[in-house]
Amino acid sequence: xxxxxxxARLEAVSRDRAQxxxxxxxxxxSDRPLVFVPLxxxxxxxxxxxxxxxxxxxxxxxxxxxQPRDRDLRFAFLAELADVVLPYVDSYxxxxxxxxxxxxDPETGKRVKVEVELCADAPQLIVPSRAGVELVRLxxxxxxxxxxxxxxxxxxxxxxxRVPLLGRWLTHFGERARVPGSSLLLAMTDVLSRHWATGQSxxxxxxxxxxxxxxDPPEGRGGAEAARERELARDADGQLLYPPAGPATDPAFDNxxxxxxxxxxxxxxxxxxxxxxGVEADARLGELTAAERRVRDLVESRTLPTWRAVxxxxxxxxxxxxxxxxxxxxxxxxxxxxxxxxxVLAGEPPQPRRDDPVTAATKLATRxxxxxxxxxxxxxxxPLVMAARRLSGEAFAGEVTDVVMTWTESRRPxxxxxxxxRTDDRPHLAEGARVYRxxxxxxxxxxxxxxxxxxxxxxxxxxxxxxxxxxxxxGSVPEKxxxxxxxxxxxxxxxxxxxxxxxxxxxxxxxxxxxxxxxxPADPVTEEDIL
Amino acid sequence: MPPPRTREKALRHRLAELRGPExxxxxxxxxxxxxxxxxxxxxxxxxxxxxxxxxxRLASALGAPSVFGQSQFAFVRGNAFEAKVKADGxxxxxxxxxxxxxxxxxxxxxxxxPDLTAQGPEGRAARTALALREATxxxxxxxxLDHPMLxxxxxxxxxxxxxxxxxxxxxxxxxxxxxxxxxxxxGSADPAKVGAAARQAAVYVLxxxxxxxxxxxxxxVRHRILLVCPKDFSNLPTASAVDVRKQRAVTARQLTRLxxxxxxxxxxxxxxxxxxxxxxxxxxxxxxxxxxxxxxxxLSSCELAFHCRxxxxxxxxxxxxxxxxxxxLGGLSTVGEVLAAxxxxxxxPEDPVVAALRRAAALRAEALAAxxxxxxx
Numbered sequence: 001x002x003x004x005x006x007x008a009r010l011e012a013v014s015r016d017r018a019q020x021x022x023x024x025x026x027x028x029x030s031d032r033p034l035v036f037v038p039l040x041x042x043x044x045x046x047x048x049x050x051x052x053x054x055x056x057x058x059x060x061x062x063x064x065x066x067q068p069r070d071r072d073l074r075f076a077f078l079a080e081l082a083d084v085v086l087p088y089v090d091s092y093x094x095x096x097x098x099x100x101x102x103x104x105d106p107e108t109g110k111r112v113k114v115e116v117e118l119c120a121d122a123p124q125l126i127v128p129s130r131a132g133v134e135l136v137r138l139x140x141x142x143x144x145x146x147x148x149x150x151x152x153x154x155x156x157x158x159x160x161x162r163v164p165l166l167g168r169w170l171t172h173f174g175e176r177a178r179v180p181g182s183s184l185l186l187a188m189t190d191v192l193s194r195h196w197a198t199g200q201s202x203x204x205x206x207x208x209x210x211x212x213x214x215x216d217p218p219e220g221r222g223g224a225e226a227a228r229e230r231e232l233a234r235d236a237d238g239q240l241l242y243p244p245a246g247p248a249t250d251p252a253f254d255n256x257x258x259x260x261x262x263x264x265x266x267x268x269x270x271x272x273x274x275x276x277x278g279v280e281a282d283a284r285l286g287e288l289t290a291a292e293r294r295v296r297d298l299v300e301s302r303t304l305p306t307w308r309a310v311x312x313x314x315x316x317x318x319x320x321x322x323x324x325x326x327x328x329x330x331x332x333x334x335x336x337x338x339x340x341x342x343x344v345l346a347g348e349p350p351q352p353r354r355d356d357p358v359t360a361a362t363k364l365a366t367r368x369x370x371x372x373x374x375x376x377x378x379x380x381x382x383p384l385v386m387a388a389r390r391l392s393g394e395a396f397a398g399e400v401t402d403v404v405m406t407w408t409e410s411r412r413p414x415x416x417x418x419x420x421x422r423t424d425d426r427p428h429l430a431e432g433a434r435v436y437r438x439x440x441x442x443x444x445x446x447x448x449x450x451x452x453x454x455x456x457x458x459x460x461x462x463x464x465x466x467x468x469x470x471x472x473x474x475g476s477v478p479e480k481x482x483x484x485x486x487x488x489x490x491x492x493x494x495x496x497x498x499x500x501x502x503x504x505x506x507x508x509x510x511x512x513x514x515x516x517x518x519x520x521p522a523d524p525v526t527e528e529d530i531l
Numbered sequence: 532m533p534p535p536r537t538r539e540k541a542l543r544h545r546l547a548e549l550r551g552p553e554x555x556x557x558x559x560x561x562x563x564x565x566x567x568x569x570x571x572x573x574x575x576x577x578x579x580x581x582x583x584x585x586x587x588r589l590a591s592a593l594g595a596p597s598v599f600g601q602s603q604f605a606f607v608r609g610n611a612f613e614a615k616v617k618a619d620g621x622x623x624x625x626x627x628x629x630x631x632x633x634x635x636x637x638x639x640x641x642x643x644x645p646d647l648t649a650q651g652p653e654g655r656a657a658r659t660a661l662a663l664r665e666a667t668x669x670x671x672x673x674x675x676l677d678h679p680m681l682x683x684x685x686x687x688x689x690x691x692x693x694x695x696x697x698x699x700x701x702x703x704x705x706x707x708x709x710x711x712x713x714x715x716x717x718g719s720a721d722p723a724k725v726g727a728a729a730r731q732a733a734v735y736v737l738x739x740x741x742x743x744x745x746x747x748x749x750x751x752v753r754h755r756i757l758l759v760c761p762k763d764f765s766n767l768p769t770a771s772a773v774d775v776r777k778q779r780a781v782t783a784r785q786l787t788r789l790x791x792x793x794x795x796x797x798x799x800x801x802x803x804x805x806x807x808x809x810x811x812x813x814x815x816x817x818x819x820x821x822x823x824x825x826x827x828x829x830l831s832s833c834e835l836a837f838h839c840r841x842x843x844x845x846x847x848x849x850x851x852x853x854x855x856x857x858x859x860l861g862g863l864s865t866v867g868e869v870l871a872a873x874x875x876x877x878x879x880p881e882d883p884v885v886a887a888l889r890r891a892a893a894l895r896a897e898a899l900a901a902x903x904x905x906x907x908x
Contacts, residue, residue: 003891006859007873009852013866020899043605045714045764068604141716142764201827201853224844232598232837251600259603353717383901387894391887523763 002388008197016222018196018214023384025320027191028183028330030124034088035060035310037128037303038135040247041068042254048077048139049249049258050299053084057311062303066265066295071157078143079160086162088123089169093341095120104501122330122337125173125185126314128208128245128306133187135247137174143167144350145522157525168350172340175351179367181329181374184336188313189245195320199224207231208245208309216316243302245309257298265291323381329374349519357509358502369495376491380438386485390425397485398423400478401457407470415472418449419460426455427488435486439465439476443491460486545796546582551806556583558652559690564683564782565730566832571785574795575823576833581685581792584805586834592807592814595841597834609712613695616710616759616768620644621675621696627770628673628698628706628757636701639673647679652691655680660742666699667750674699681738685786694735704751705743707735708759715760715769725758725773732756733778737786754779795821826854860884 008019037060038051050064061084065077099118102111127133144167146159173185193205198214205211209230214223233241238252249258268288275281355363379386379395389395402420407413429435429448436443446460466472478484503512550556559567559580567580579586590597616624625639645666649658659679666674676697682689696708709732713724736752743750755772762769803817818838825839825848833839843851847865850857861884863869872878873892878885 003859003887004895006852006856007869007888007891007895009856010849010866010869010873013847013852014870023898041604042602043608043712045716045761138716199852201851201856203827203830203853249602250598251602254602254604255600383898384895387891387898391891391894524765 002391004384004388004391005197009199012197012214012223013199016199016224017217018198018223020195020384021193021197022195022320022378022382024323024382025317026181026194026323026326026378026381027186027317028124028322028326028333029314029317030121033124033126033314034085035126035307036085036132036136037245037306037310038132038139038247039249039299039303040135042248042251044068045138048074050077050296050303051081052300052303052307053081055088057307060304060307062296062300064292064296064299066292067262067269075160075163078139078163078166082160082162082166085125085166085169092119092121092123092337096338117338118331119334119338119341122184122334124183126310127185127187128310129189129206130187131247132245133174133177133185136170136177136185140167140170140172140174141353142523144171145353145520147522152522155522155525164350165344168344169340171351172336175363176333176336179336180371181377182333182336182370183330184333188310191317192313195317198227200227204231208306208313209242212309212312212316216312243305245306246303249302253298253302258295261291261294261298265295267291323378325377325381329377332370352520356513358499358505358513361499361509365495365499369493372489372493376487376489376493379487379489380491386487389487389489390427390485393426393428394489395485395487396421396423396425396427396458397483398425398458400480400482400484403478403480406461413470415462415466415470415477417462417466417472417477419446419462419478421458421460421484421486423456423458427458427486429458429488433488435460435488436491437478437484437486438491444476446486542793542796546792549578549582549796549799549803549805550584551804551808554585554806554808557585558583559685559692561692561694561731561734562727564685564690564692564734564786565727567685567785569730569785569832570824570826570829573824573829575818575821575835575839578792578795578799578821579805579835581795582805585807588807589805589814589818590834590838592809592811593818593835593838594811595835595838597837599834605712612712612761612766612768613710615766617675617677617696621677623768624696624708624759625673625675625698627759627768628700628708631770631772632698632706632753632755632757633700633702637671642673642675643669644675644677647676652680653682656682656691660745663697663699663705663742663750664746667703667705667746670703671701673701681735681742683734683738683741692735692738694732697735697739698757700753704753705739706753707732707739707756709735709756709773710759713760714763715771716763718771720758720760720771728758729756729773729775729778730782732758732773733775733782736775736779737783824850826850826857827852828854860888863888 005021008021012019032055034053034055036051036053039049041047041049047068048065049068050062052060052062054060063077063080065073067073096117097120099116100113101116103114105112125136127136143159143163146164146167147155148161148164149158150161152158176182177185189206189208189211192211192215193202196215198205198211200210200214207230210227213226213230217223217226230242235241237256239257240250240252243253244250268284268291272281272284272288275284379389386395390397398421400419401422404418406416406418408416429451431448431450433448435446435448437446442465444465445463447463448458449461450459451457462477466476500506505512563580567576570576579589587597587599621642621644625642629636629638643666645662647655647658647662649655659676659681662676662679676699678693678695679697681692681694683692694707695710698706698708700706709728711724711728713721736754736756739752743752754776755774757770758773759768759770761767799820803820805814805817823839825836825843829836829839840851847867849860849864849866849869857864860869861882863872863884868877869888872885873888875889880886880889
């Protein structure tokens with residue numbers, strides 16, 4: 001955390017309200033995001049208890065597992081979830097636009113451009129917190145190797161159709177969420193705390209309700225007090241007034257409300273099973289429905305406040321103007337979505353349990369590259385982020401005090417103007433070091449020629465983007481009196497060295513891939529499985 | 532100076548006074564010890580734990596109840612899983628221990644599971660030490676100690692610890708077994724949970740080493756523990772050897788650093804008492820008489836954290852925002868001081884922290900003012 005953010009947090013304490021940590025929105029927000037507010041059962045490795053899901057803030061779909069230990073009920077939940085999520089995900093596959101992609105020609109081995117279709121937009125999943133992102137991954141892992149009755153008639157406990165497909169999509173969302181700057185799957189607490197600094201620690205910012213209380217406190221109340229209430233206030237029965245955003249539930253809720261309701265449901269179910277005639281069964285079915293209703297009401301009462309909080313967070317974020325590079329990063333998300341969609345349609349097997357070395361290396365390289373890109377782009381889009389880079393000596397802003405034209409000494413001289421900049425910043429620069437500025441949206445490079453004694457006056461030689469002629473193109477050379485901002489980092493960072501082709505994988509990384517890996521087996525199932 | 536025996540007695544008496552008359556001492560468990568070691572400078576926690584004060588009740592009496600609690604679902608499942616792991620005289624558990632910890636040894640064919648029941652924690656600890664001695668002598672066999680009791684000296688007072696199990700290998704060495712109900716998914720588990728389990732196991736290793744040192748020829752306590760978890764989404768046990776050398780070293784160091792309880796007790800006024808029966812103001816004053824070092828990490832490990840957080844916030848301590856924040860701000864420790872320094876109202880401009888703060892404040896103000904204008908070009 002930079003000193004500027006720390007200062008913002010301290011200001012938030014003294015003003016009793018969150019302070020901006022960004023002046024623009026650094027993440028893409030879909031016009032029609034799918035919000036997913038899940039709850040899990042304690043101690044059961046993410047066994048779902050229920051969820052609110054949907055794209056319409058006024059009409060969430062409530063899904064409930066009245067007895068989380070019952071496999072059939074869990075499958076019913078997952079099948080229902082698939083019925084909501086998959087049509088939503090598919091709906092973005094229809095509209096496509098033409099795009100180009102560089103691919104290696106399998107015959108000549110050359111890099112060639114190919115015309116491909118890119119989905120015009122992509123789905124976006126929003127969960128309340130980081131733990132929700134982990135649950136999406138976990139659910140994906142638990143479902144993608146399941147076998148349906150159609151695929152494997154012999155399998156015990158076959159999964160409902162479409163559940164394995166949902167698993168593959170959730171896995172893809174979860175995997176994509178690990179790429180810095182991606183927006184296919186967002187945790188609301190992460191996005192909010194990226195844009196606002198609260199007067200509490202980042203640990204406490206994980207509580208969505210408290211975080212929102214700092215950013216947008218109720219009329220006439222202070223952030224600290226409102227946040228404390230959201231965190232701790234309990235009613236006369238000892239239940240939290242503002243339930244945690246999940247997916248874990250409050251132990252007091254589990255013990256006092258949920259456990260009795262689930263027990264009642266179990267009793268009603270065994271009573272129904274033991275019913276001896278139709279009339280009795282009818283009456284007991286009524287009891288069972290009432291017991292199920294009770295569990296549903298409980299789950300709804302704990303998810304609805306979070307559902308509203310997520311939408312409130314979306315409203316707050318939408319008030320911020322979108323950063324200039326956000327659309328470019330969203331295009332990468334669209335590529336990611338399009339690519340996975342194609343793999344699913346081509347009938348490729350689900351993502352393996354463990355990546356092979358080549359895939360793992362590629363993923364890591366991608367994440368590193370995207371991290372560097374994200375840092376550069378956020379700074380360029382947002383003066384507040386740039387301020388932190390200037391403070392740390394990675395950028396400087398100043399006024400041009402002099403411009404002297406010089407040329408290279410070749411047969412066709414090119415312009416190499418010397419620009420003198422006066423700055424109050426203290427960049428960590430040595431002579432000959434490269435600096436970059438944005439000129440008409442493109443990065444222009446310059447190098448440091450000299451630095452005055454006190455370090456505040458820098459003489460830079462501009463090196464590129466001035467056209468082909470002897471005279472620089474108009475507007476391509478800084479002018480006297482202009483205020484500029486140079487960065488020491490590249491605006492479009494290149495990744496590391498290109499990875500070798502899979503066939504050239506060195507032995508240190510397992511060597512070239514052998515024959516096609518065998519399809520991953522399904523998880524063995526036992527009586528007391530939890531997912 | 533009175534002879535040590537009397538001094539110890541005097542301390543015990545003093546701690547009982549602090550706890551309040553007729554109040555049962557709450558035993559320290561490994562989890563609490565591991566958490567204690569995470570914040571070794573906190574005198575408040577040291578004395579309250581050392582005196583066996585029930586911090587959860589104390590926190591409720593202070594009007595800042597803790598939020599810890601265990602869901603009965605998690606409890607039931609944890610117990611069911613542990614029972615399953617230890618079923619059949621520990622056959623499956625020993626098979627896992629052989630496979631993951633000691634492959635060169637003879638595979639276990641039926642283990643002896645000594646009975647460890649005895650009166651009170653001291654009795655059980657003595658019984659455990661005896662069983663360990665016997666098992667170490669009987670070479671060539673595997674022995675499983677189910678819920679043994681170990682004593683560890685913590686800052687001058689004994690803590691009784693109950694590991695899930697301890698295994699004596701055929702070569703006479705000992706291993707700690709930790710059974711957890713979080714899943715090991717495709718061979719890996721949640722690193723935060725594994726870390727917590729390793730810290731907890733490290734405390735058991737330390738306690739076992741004390742027992743081992745007292746044996747005739749000292750026995751060897753292995754530094755790789757057996758972590759047993761459910762496999763993937765099933766209820767079948769799987770295990771992994773976890774090296775706890777680092778956690779053991781850290782915990783051992785922190786335990787010796789734990790501010791001596793005697794010292795803290797001596798510094799307290801005579802009439803201080805932490806009995807939850809007392810009125811809230813009196814309790815608050817008593818708690819206030821011992822300094823605390825609050826940090827947000829306390830929220831997940833100490834029952835009194837919400838009380839300390841309130842106090843820390845009232846005092847305007849910057850540590851409320853996290854330890855790294857505190858580290859960044861040098862000698863400035865309150866929100867007021869930092870903001871005054873940043874605004875140029877106070878502080879020495881020669882101080883690098885103050886200078887950096889002023890630059891940061893100026894840059895931030897400039898960036899926020901430029902919000903209307905397009906980004907920095």
